[in-house]
Amino acid sequence: MHVLLIEDDTEAARFLVKGLRESGYSVDHAADGREGLFRATEGQFDLVVTDRMLPHIDGLAIIELMRRKGIATPVLVLSALGSVDDRIRGLKAGGDDYLTKPFAFAELLARIEALLRRRSSSPQTTRLRVEDLEFDLLARRVTRGGREVELTARELKLLEFLMRRAGQVVTRTMLLEGVWDLHFDPQSNLIDVHISRLRQAIDRGTDHPLIHTVRGSGYVLRSDA
Amino acid sequence: MRLDLINTTAFRLSVGYTLLVTLAVSVTLGSAYLLTESLITDEVDLIIDSELKSLEEKYARSGLPGVTDEINLRIDSWGRIGAVYMIADSNFERIAGNVTNWPFDGMPTEARPEFEIATIEPGRRAVHPVRAAVRTLPGGDLLLVGTDISQGRRFAEKFRVATLWGIGLSTLAAALAGFWFSYRLARRVDEVTRTCQRIMAGDLGSRLPVAGARDEFDSLAQSVNRVLDRLEDQAGTLRATFDSAAHDLRAPLHRLRTRMDALLLRTPPLEPGVHESVEAALHEVDRLQRTLGTLLQIALAESGTPLAAPAPVDVGELAAELVELFEPVAGSQGVALACRHEPQTLVHGNRQLLAQLLTNLIENGLKYVPRGGAIEVGVRRLSDCVRLTVSDNGPGIAAGDRARAVQPFVRIGHGKQEGSGLGLSLVAAIARLHRGRLQLESNEPGLRVVVELPC
Numbered sequence: 001m002h003v004l005l006i007e008d009d010t011e012a013a014r015f016l017v018k019g020l021r022e023s024g025y026s027v028d029h030a031a032d033g034r035e036g037l038f039r040a041t042e043g044q045f046d047l048v049v050t051d052r053m054l055p056h057i058d059g060l061a062i063i064e065l066m067r068r069k070g071i072a073t074p075v076l077v078l079s080a081l082g083s084v085d086d087r088i089r090g091l092k093a094g095g096d097d098y099l100t101k102p103f104a105f106a107e108l109l110a111r112i113e114a115l116l117r118r119r120s121s122s123p124q125t126t127r128l129r130v131e132d133l134e135f136d137l138l139a140r141r142v143t144r145g146g147r148e149v150e151l152t153a154r155e156l157k158l159l160e161f162l163m164r165r166a167g168q169v170v171t172r173t174m175l176l177e178g179v180w181d182l183h184f185d186p187q188s189n190l191i192d193v194h195i196s197r198l199r200q201a202i203d204r205g206t207d208h209p210l211i212h213t214v215r216g217s218g219y220v221l222r223s224d225a
Numbered sequence: 226m227r228l229d230l231i232n233t234t235a236f237r238l239s240v241g242y243t244l245l246v247t248l249a250v251s252v253t254l255g256s257a258y259l260l261t262e263s264l265i266t267d268e269v270d271l272i273i274d275s276e277l278k279s280l281e282e283k284y285a286r287s288g289l290p291g292v293t294d295e296i297n298l299r300i301d302s303w304g305r306i307g308a309v310y311m312i313a314d315s316n317f318e319r320i321a322g323n324v325t326n327w328p329f330d331g332m333p334t335e336a337r338p339e340f341e342i343a344t345i346e347p348g349r350r351a352v353h354p355v356r357a358a359v360r361t362l363p364g365g366d367l368l369l370v371g372t373d374i375s376q377g378r379r380f381a382e383k384f385r386v387a388t389l390w391g392i393g394l395s396t397l398a399a400a401l402a403g404f405w406f407s408y409r410l411a412r413r414v415d416e417v418t419r420t421c422q423r424i425m426a427g428d429l430g431s432r433l434p435v436a437g438a439r440d441e442f443d444s445l446a447q448s449v450n451r452v453l454d455r456l457e458d459q460a461g462t463l464r465a466t467f468d469s470a471a472h473d474l475r476a477p478l479h480r481l482r483t484r485m486d487a488l489l490l491r492t493p494p495l496e497p498g499v500h501e502s503v504e505a506a507l508h509e510v511d512r513l514q515r516t517l518g519t520l521l522q523i524a525l526a527e528s529g530t531p532l533a534a535p536a537p538v539d540v541g542e543l544a545a546e547l548v549e550l551f552e553p554v555a556g557s558q559g560v561a562l563a564c565r566h567e568p569q570t571l572v573h574g575n576r577q578l579l580a581q582l583l584t585n586l587i588e589n590g591l592k593y594v595p596r597g598g599a600i601e602v603g604v605r606r607l608s609d610c611v612r613l614t615v616s617d618n619g620p621g622i623a624a625g626d627r628a629r630a631v632q633p634f635v636r637i638g639h640g641k642q643e644g645s646g647l648g649l650s651l652v653a654a655i656a657r658l659h660r661g662r663l664q665l666e667s668n669e670p671g672l673r674v675v676v677e678l679p680c
Binding site: 016019053081082103104154194 | 468471472475476478479480481482483484486487489490510514515518521522525533534546549550551553554557575576577578580581584588
């Protein structure tokens with residue numbers, strides 16, 4: 001997977017490039033807006049990660065110009081501006097996700113993964129299946145090994161979010177945004193409690209649990225132990 | 226807001242002016258009327274007096290027959306119009322004159338008695354008012370001289386009607402003019418008020434209308450607009466300052482965090498003790514970042530920068546969702562968290578900020594309410610606002626500390642003091658950003674936070 005990183009903070013960029021390479025991505029780095037725009041419109045990338053405040057050309061302007069040229073490559077916006085309307089503006093400009101600095105590297109990694117996989121998943125699916133866990137999206141019914149599992153509306157939403165991203169790491173922030181539509185971090189360990197309830201319902205009494213905790217990142221729903 | 230004309234200064238002023246005009250016209254016309262009436266009466270009295278005098282002189286010269294002749298002569302030939310004469314004996318029996326019967330009951334007591342006589346005029350019977358004077362002649366006979374004052378009376382009557390019409394019409398004209406003026410004034414002031422309200426609501430680009438009349442309103446509007454220009458300018462500058470502050474503070478934090486992240490991901494891994502230390506430091510960085518973010522958010526809200534893209538938010542539904550989100554955590558702490566909300570509690574605002582407000586209040590409750598306690602979130606719709614209450618039965622805040630509790634970095638009580646001390650300040654800032662009101666009350670026992678958000 002080929003990622004373009006547009007970031008003028010050279011020190012931060014060095015660590016990001018190194019981390020992404022270690023995680024198996026091939027990374028190009030552009031140090032200002034002009035170079036970033038050139039690379040983003042000329043090269044073939046699977047994903048663009050851009051800082052918002054850049055010398056010469058602003059990060060949001062790069063996205064707008066890309067979209068005007070018909071380049072649909074997913075873009076993740078990194079920004080030191082974290083207010084609610086900064087976020088709205090970032091997504092309006094055509095960005096696919098918005099991450100406020102400073103962020104955990106694991107958070108960035110999880111979001112990059114989610115953006116890259118998003119292109120392959122089809123929203124028209126009516127039935128999700130991971131091992132013996134089945135989710136009938138139309139009837140909103142869940143069974144584990146053929147046995148019906150009783151879940152609340154919110155737990156169903158949470159499970160759907162995890163199942164649609166089966167095999168991917170999903171962070172707590174991603175869950176708050178995707179399941180509860182909350183774009184800020186409450187201080188409590190809210191998500192952990194909800195996940196543990198869901199885990200009780202899904203994995204109790206089975207010898208191979210599906211919901212796993214990824215230390216320092218979040219959760220993943222996958223078939224192997 | 227409807228234009229409430231009665232409660233405007235202009236309206237009250239014009240009512241006052243109308244009353245003043247009515248009073249002035251009444252005094253002027255009234256005194257003219259009284260003056261005219263007394264002039265007419267004086268004239269009549271003068272004539273009566275001079276006739277009485279000449280007839281008394283006639284009597285002195287030629288006795289009763291002379292006066293009788295003189296009266297008959299005056300009645301028949303050159304008598305003035307409306308003249309009334311009578312000579313009667315001491316028993317009030319008529320001797321001569323153009324009145325058939327003594328008009329009074331005995332001797333009149335007034336100096337100028339008035340009475341009415343009926344005359345036969347061609348085709349109709351008329352009653353005429355007469356003003357008269359009576360003298361006792363030296364021989365004991367009575368001499369009455371009077372004047373028909375019906376003409377004067379008619380004139381006075383007409384004058385009175387005209388006066389009343391004059392007062393009525395001028396009052397009406399003054400009232401109409403006053404109403405028109407006050408309506409126009411109130412409308413212009415109302416326009417100013419509306420624009421100011423729009424600006425308060427966040428439309429910082431709005432300006433007062435200038436009619437081009439070069440009057441005091443235009444110059445007021447221009448002055449206010451200049452103030453607004455400056456405010457907008459300052460808000461822009463402030464916003465840019467916050468942006469660069471955010472950037473300049475977050476960028477080094479970001480580098481710091483990235484370095485520590487890299488340390489944790491390093492191969493070969495750090496020794497376990499070092500790893501833990503770095504993780505703890507990372508935790509502190511995150512705390513610092515959160516405090517910084519909250520501070521910037523408060524500063525931005527307090528700077529008067531309006532809400533970006535406000536949209537209808539159902540506060541009741543949002544509260545229910547957040548209570549559902551927090552319920553498991555509350556349950557694990559042994560605290561009962563519940564929500565009671567009415568349907569359709571719509572507020573024009575920002576969902577994320579309102580969610581942050583609710584989150585802070587619920588988290589605050591969870592921080593201070595002991596095991597076995599309860600927190601209730603309530604949302605009710607009032608006539609012009611949505612009232613949100615978060616009540617608990619925890620230790621509460623003493624009345625004297627409540628105002629202080631909303632200030633940044635102030636922590637009250639002895640709870641688990643983990644927070645930044647900014648939670649309630651952010652709640653206050655978000656409420657203000659929505660033109661709402663925050664109030665801390667006693668829940669007897671415990672704390673009740675009331676936030677009123679205008680619809």
